[in-house]
Amino acid sequence: MKFFTSSIVAFGVFSSFFASAAVIPAGKVEVAALEKRDVDLSVAITVVEAAYAKIQVWTGKINSTIDGLSDPVTTVESTVAAVQINAAIAEITIIIRSAVAEVNGAAPDALGKVLATRQVAPTDLAGAVTLLLLEISGTLNGVITALGLKVLLAGTLGGLVASLSGLLLALIPVVNNLLELVRDLLDGLLLGLSAALAGLII
Numbered sequence: 001m002k003f004f005t006s007s008i009v010a011f012g013v014f015s016s017f018f019a020s021a022a023v024i025p026a027g028k029v030e031v032a033a034l035e036k037r038d039v040d041l042s043v044a045i046t047v048v049e050a051a052y053a054k055i056q057v058w059t060g061k062i063n064s065t066i067d068g069l070s071d072p073v074t075t076v077e078s079t080v081a082a083v084q085i086n087a088a089i090a091e092i093t094i095i096i097r098s099a100v101a102e103v104n105g106a107a108p109d110a111l112g113k114v115l116a117t118r119q120v121a122p123t124d125l126a127g128a129v130t131l132l133l134l135e136i137s138g139t140l141n142g143v144i145t146a147l148g149l150k151v152l153l154a155g156t157l158g159g160l161v162a163s164l165s166g167l168l169l170a171l172i173p174v175v176n177n178l179l180e181l182v183r184d185l186l187d188g189l190l191l192g193l194s195a196a197l198a199g200l201i202i
Contacts, residue, residue: 039103042120044174048128048167051099052135058088058095059139066146078147085143086156092136093156096163103170125174126181133164133182133193133202140196152196161199168202 065084069077143151172178179202186192186202193200 039174041122041125041174044103044171045120045125045128047099047102048125048132048171051095051167052128052132054095055092055132055135058092059135062088062139063142066142069146073147078151081147082151082153085147085151086153089152089156089160093159093163096160096167100163100166100170103167103174122175122178123181125171126178126185129168129171129178130182130185133186133197134191136160136164137191137194137197140194144194144196149196157196158199161197164197164200168200 062085065081065088069081073081140152168179175181183202193202
């Protein structure tokens with residue numbers, strides 16, 4: 001599917017872009033100081049990265065469902081696909097909620113001490129969050145292109161947006177200006193989030 005392929009390219013570009021020192025102007029990096037609390041920055045990044053990896057399993061299933069549709073899509077196909085897609089989104093929501101619980105319940109421990117040796121910066125957390133958002137957004141755009149927005153149940157989509165909002169709220173105390181950093185990364189890639197995530201305020 002063209003959109004999915006372009007998403008992969010975007011992720012590759014993002015990885016290279018983020019690896020360079022010019023991702024975010026130096027002035028903005030300076031104001032994005034780490035604010036210490038119970039959650040170590042390394043632990044927060046690891047939680048988000050783990051959630052991203054799990055989410056990819058379900059976005060992959062959604063993309064496979066979309067790729068398997070005929071052209072034009074029959075009513076039966078659309079109905080079956082809608083059930084599968086909404087079920088997958090529900091699973092993604094569960095993963096995100098679990099990540100929120102991990103962040104809110106995390107505290108310095110043996111894991112944090114091990115991860116402390118990892119060189120991280122506030123922009124690393126912003127990058128991990130951005131990749132997670134782009135993964136979900138790209139998949140939702142593919143669904144909308146193939147089947148329309150109406151195939152996404154309001155309750156399912158509302159739960160997803162609420163869980164993403166919860167994740168951002170849980171991570172904001174870990175890094176100052178997290179939302180600003182995420183916006184900067186999205187703007188730098190000239191990418192906006194899916195219309196399906198319109199309720200998510202960044």
